[in-house]
Amino acid sequence: MSKPKESIRKLARQFGFELAGLLPIEPAQTISAYAHWLQAGYAGEMAYLKRHLSLKRDPREIFPETRTILCLAINYHTRDVPEPLHNDPTRGRIARYAWGKDYHHVLRKRMEQLLAAIQREIHCKGRLCVDSAPLLEREYAYRAGIGWFGKNTNLIHWKLGSWLFLCEILLDVTLPPDVLPLRGSCGTCTRCVTACPTGAILPDLTLDASRCISYLTIELKGSIPRDLRPQMSNWIFGCDVCQEVCPWNRRAPRSQEKAFRPRSALLAPRLTRLLSLSKKQFREMFRESPILRTKRRGFLRNIAVALGNAGHSDSIQSLQRSLCDEEPLIRGHAAWALGRISGRIAQDVLNQARQTETDPCVRDEIVQALDETDS
Numbered sequence: 001m002s003k004p005k006e007s008i009r010k011l012a013r014q015f016g017f018e019l020a021g022l023l024p025i026e027p028a029q030t031i032s033a034y035a036h037w038l039q040a041g042y043a044g045e046m047a048y049l050k051r052h053l054s055l056k057r058d059p060r061e062i063f064p065e066t067r068t069i070l071c072l073a074i075n076y077h078t079r080d081v082p083e084p085l086h087n088d089p090t091r092g093r094i095a096r097y098a099w100g101k102d103y104h105h106v107l108r109k110r111m112e113q114l115l116a117a118i119q120r121e122i123h124c125k126g127r128l129c130v131d132s133a134p135l136l137e138r139e140y141a142y143r144a145g146i147g148w149f150g151k152n153t154n155l156i157h158w159k160l161g162s163w164l165f166l167c168e169i170l171l172d173v174t175l176p177p178d179v180l181p182l183r184g185s186c187g188t189c190t191r192c193v194t195a196c197p198t199g200a201i202l203p204d205l206t207l208d209a210s211r212c213i214s215y216l217t218i219e220l221k222g223s224i225p226r227d228l229r230p231q232m233s234n235w236i237f238g239c240d241v242c243q244e245v246c247p248w249n250r251r252a253p254r255s256q257e258k259a260f261r262p263r264s265a266l267l268a269p270r271l272t273r274l275l276s277l278s279k280k281q282f283r284e285m286f287r288e289s290p291i292l293r294t295k296r297r298g299f300l301r302n303i304a305v306a307l308g309n310a311g312h313s314d315s316i317q318s319l320q321r322s323l324c325d326e327e328p329l330i331r332g333h334a335a336w337a338l339g340r341i342s343g344r345i346a347q348d349v350l351n352q353a354r355q356t357e358t359d360p361c362v363r364d365e366i367v368q369a370l371d372e373t374d375s
């Protein structure tokens with residue numbers, strides 16, 4: 001390979017990576033900001049982020065031979081949800097990134113192929129990283145010119161927008177740096193800050209992840225704080241509000257990646273239908289999907305919250321069935337939803353459940369829900 005950097009970018013494109021940049025290995029520059037963020041409690045219950053602190057100081061902690069980082073980005077902007085479905089609160093909203101196949105697997109496969117192609121040109125070894133690796137992905141991607149830090153904390157590329165997945169290949173060879181020209185900025189725009197339903201984007205432009213709907217619906221394993229539930233509207237897995245309002249995404253091109261094409265069932269599924277999923281049906285419906293991460297209990301918890309926010313009496317029957325679910329987490333959130341729907345029938349259903357419920361947390365939810373139906 002006479003000019004490896006050019007060929008690597010070309011190869012990256014062949015394997016679907018629209019953006020690629022090469023950086024010489026260096027320790028992370030924003031690790032103290034990361035440590036402060038953890039200290040402030042913004043990571044909520046994501047304990048793995050605390051465990052990663054020392055490893056994130058330098059990528060050589062995960063691959064000591066690293067000489068060069070190949071930063072990559074792939075576009076996942078496929079299509080939009082048709083307007084009538086988009087505005088229907090009885091349907092769930094799923095973040096765009098989860099409409100197709102799990103990107104962790106898709107990107108890993110692509111990176112394996114890319115690394116093999118690089119190895120045909122240069123004698124080298126590489127370590128593949130995507131998302132879960134203890135690496136400050138946004139910092140390195142920023143340094144490679146993939147995008148700037150938007151106020152919503154996402155990396156934005158002036159042409160592709162922010163619907164981008166990031167990943168990296170750590171290489172044990174020294175290659176000439178090749179950084180993309182960084183263009184664009186947020187300027188005076190604050191749309192995402194204003195639009196965020198839970199006020200998770202802080203004035204210092206960091207994110208209080210413990211308030212972010214993405215965290216609440218995906219990462220949080222237990223009960224969703226009651227004060228945040230009404231603000232989640234019908235988001236049942238992740239949230240895209242701060243990216244949907246971003247002007248840099250208005251002209252974002254469509255992704256060509258087949259694996260990210262949405263499954264039609266995930267564009268705007270009916271909430272009551274999802275609430276009846278058994279464990280087996282859940283596993284089948286979400287095979288190869290990132291949604292498996294929440295497990296059925298987390299997913300149905302989210303659906304109950306969305307039904308409470310929709311506030312339609314048509315869903316009382318489905319929620320009543322969920323009050324008998326084997327998972328206390330689902331029963332508790334179903335009770336909350338019935339409290340939000342309110343009215344005589346919801347009240348009767350809750351009173352019945354109070355007679356038989358033995359779990360103290362669920363009982364507490366029922367009592368509070370009944371208080372709400374009274375007021």
Ligand code: B12
Nearest residue numbers: 030034095131137138139149154155165166209214238239
């Ligand atoms: C934990 C996590 C979350 C948490 C916390 C998010 C957050 N903003 O911190 C939750 C669950 C909320 C989340 C949500 C989402 N996530 Co997430 N998440 C991660 C993960 C695993 C770690 C991020 C982290 O460490 N956060 C802590 C903060 C403090 O670190 P940071 O954001 O990386 O910022 C550091 C540096 O970038 C730098 N920095 C920050 N600002 C600035 C500004 C300047 C000028 C400079 C120089 C440096 C700098 O300092 C920070 C501290 O070191 C990364 C993958 C990874 N390994 O990095 C994916 C990742 C950030 N997530 C991603 C995605 C797609 C999402 C969602 C869009 C999914 C969804 N639709 O629901 C949302 C977006 C929500 C949002 N507004 O951020 C993508 C982002 C791609 C992009 N274009 O930026 C990543 C990179 C995964 C991937 N491999 O593609 N996520």
Ligand code: SF4
Nearest residue numbers: 196212213239241242
């Ligand atoms: S993903 Fe949603 S909740 Fe999280 S910061 Fe963005 S708009 Fe706010």
Ligand code: SF4
Nearest residue numbers: 150151186189192246
């Ligand atoms: S909405 Fe505005 S402030 Fe927020 S990331 Fe986009 S350009 Fe920046």
